[in-house]
Amino acid sequence: MSETQMNDSTFSRLFIIMILAMTILTITIMVLASLASSGVNAKLDERYEQESTQSIAQRIAPVGTFSAETVAAPVAVAAVPLTGEEVYVSCGACHDSGTLGAPIVSAAGAAxxxxxxxxxxxxLYNHAINGINNMPAKGGNASLSDDEIKAAVDYMLERAK
Ligand code: HEC
Structure with missing residues (x-):
């Protein structure tokens, strides 16, 4: 009987020691785990914050963006026609020297x-714009406007006096 009691109290003591040991082990593991993950958690928090800030900015961004350059460029091109003198640069290939029988643009061609x-x-305007014989329409440069051709003809007549 006394042997059985001894055994019981030995078991109880062992049992308590084991519970204590397991509790300490559990607490140790919890502390270690939270230490190990705290760095990772901080990084994840940071990233989440960045991403949500970015996506908010994207969601509230205006649908189309206008810049001054995209609007102004075509207007600037259309607004500045070439002067007669500038256009004549491409006419001079024939009209400076009389190539192909072109009337010469100088005093020599005045008559x-x-x-x-x-x-x-x-x-004269009409022939310069639409061409005649060896005179190509617009001197061969279709991108010139009718007004630019007329300005070039005026410039040629001025110089051929
Ligand atoms: C490839 C050569 C060539 C080029 C480039 C050229 N011409 Fe001529 N041009 C001629 C010839 C050749 C004639 C004469 C045509 C004829 O009367 O048979 C002529 C004639 C003319 C005449 C007189 C037309 C008439 O009724 O008598 C005008 C104006 C004229 N050219 C303007 C221009 C202008 C402006 C340019 C440039 C934009 C130009 N030409 C470029 C060859 C050229």
Whole structure:
């Protein structure tokens, strides 16, 4: 009987020691785990904050963005036509020297130009814009406007006096 009691109290003591040991072990593991994860958690928090700030900015951004350059560029191109002198740079290939029988743009061609001018200024404009014989329409540069061609003809008549 006394042997059984001894055994019981030995068991009780062992049992208590084991419970204590397991409790200490559990607490130790919890402390270690929270120490190990605290750095990772801080990084995750930081990233989450960044991402949510970014996505808010994206969601409230305006749908189309306008910059001054995209609006102003085409207007600037259309607003500045070439002067007669600037256009003549491409006419001079024939009209400087009389290539292909072109009337020469200098005093030497004055008589030729006077004869042509007798047809009327509008006819000269028309032939310069639409071409005649070896004279190509717009001197071969279709990107020039009618007004730019007319300015070039005025410039040629001025120089051929
Ligand atoms: C490839 C050569 C060539 C180029 C480039 C050229 N011309 Fe001529 N041009 C001629 C020839 C050739 C004639 C004469 C045509 C004829 O009367 O048979 C002529 C004639 C003219 C005449 C007189 C038309 C008439 O009715 O008598 C005008 C104005 C004229 N050119 C303007 C221009 C202008 C402006 C340019 C540039 C934008 C230009 N030409 C570029 C060859 C050229």
């Amino acid at each position: 030729d130009w006077n004869t042509r001018l007798a047809q009327g200024l509008d006819t």
